[in-house]
Amino acid sequence: MRFHRPALCLALLTAGLLMSAPAKADLRMCNTTGSRIGVAIGYRDAQGWVTEGWWNLSPRGCETLLRGTLAARFYYVYALDYDKGGEWTGKSVMCTRNKEFTIRGIEDCLARGFDRSGFFEVDTGEQKSWTIQLTDNNTPAAPRP
Template identity: 25%
Template sequence: MLNRIILALVMVLGLGGAAQAGQVCNETSFMVEAAKAWRTPTGLAVEGWARIAPGGCAEIGPATDTEQYLYARTTRAYLGGVREWRGSLDICVDEADFSFEGVADCDLLGLETRKFRQLSDAERESAVLVEVADFGDRAEEAGLQRLLQSAGYDINVIDGYAGRRTRRQVTAFESDLGRSFGAERSELIEALHQRALERNSGLGLQVCNDANLPVGVAVARAVGDGFETRGWWRIAPGGCAQTLSAQLTGDETYIYAQLIDGDALRPLASGTEAFCITPARFTSQARGACETSGFQPALFRAAPAAENGGSLMRLDLDDFEEPLP
């Protein structure tokens, strides 16, 4: 961990310069966190997370003439789970605010990867995040409506048009909070966001590693009439990962894990449900005949029953099979 902190500090200091910043604007109805990467003589520089309110903008990285890449995600304030704006290039990120340059081996520093989208020439100075509804200059009002809804207030339609229902629910929130915001829209949105985070950030499935070795985790979840399986989350000893962020309502979630013991992989013991996996990162809707699709079968264990929309699973050494002789 000390080596990681020292290396990160060196990389942050290497990002200095007086270059003009590039802008990222949020025309969605969500509070988002954005990260940007750009080419430098020593490799890719990347920094995040810039939190951008609906209808707002933030300056992230320089507006350079070199290639630039962007990734954004919603915060965990929303009932439907985290949404992403992404591309196809894997780039290292950290969970907390970060700034790196020239990092290629994410695992060495305990970093995760996210898929960034390459920006066009026109987007280098100003990139815009949008959603299907294309709210444009109505994004702030739409964001207010969505936060009211996520905080538990009676909003049925997210349309970005101010109406009596929205005003009544704002008044109800102010009454519950014991504070009137008046014309301070940014403070109102920030307070609503905090309320929605407190209400919803415990949703989904969190997996914690209580072993003294890293683990890789895959998750299977009921989707429609079938299941979707995703992997892998690498979790360091003593760490946790939010593998699902949507509200859980029943016994529809299963977990598989591998303890990384040197060059050996020790599988999770006592699994009962078969799903398909691969050694590399994957998403699969297949459950049977895994080999015919280039996958391999693995036995998953049911996640603990959800409480208030969330579930926590802790793994230690006793949860894994003994290494082969």
């Protein structure tokens, strides 16, 4: 995973919601930075690859990206820091665009009129629910119960 702004790093310490009390089964993203963040996700469903964006997360805010029990083990994330610049990126290239989108397929992005962005992989360990935390410091965030 590459990060293009030296002051930021990614903390992917996450936790499935394993408490005995009933919990919503969702894919959530928490922004622990002081900046506004834009988030796009990629995943594989029954019909193939899908990328979706943009969720706008306020500083220190959380959003539900996908509702319900997670259907895949791996999800992919690309995020932009709107206030300070920089991005959280990885090696998995998928299609995006500048405005709200849902794109089927990850091939021929440019030929189809989309941008190509590098997404980082999130391994949920086949949990039913998962929270991803983006941070801007060098110490990982604690897992979320």
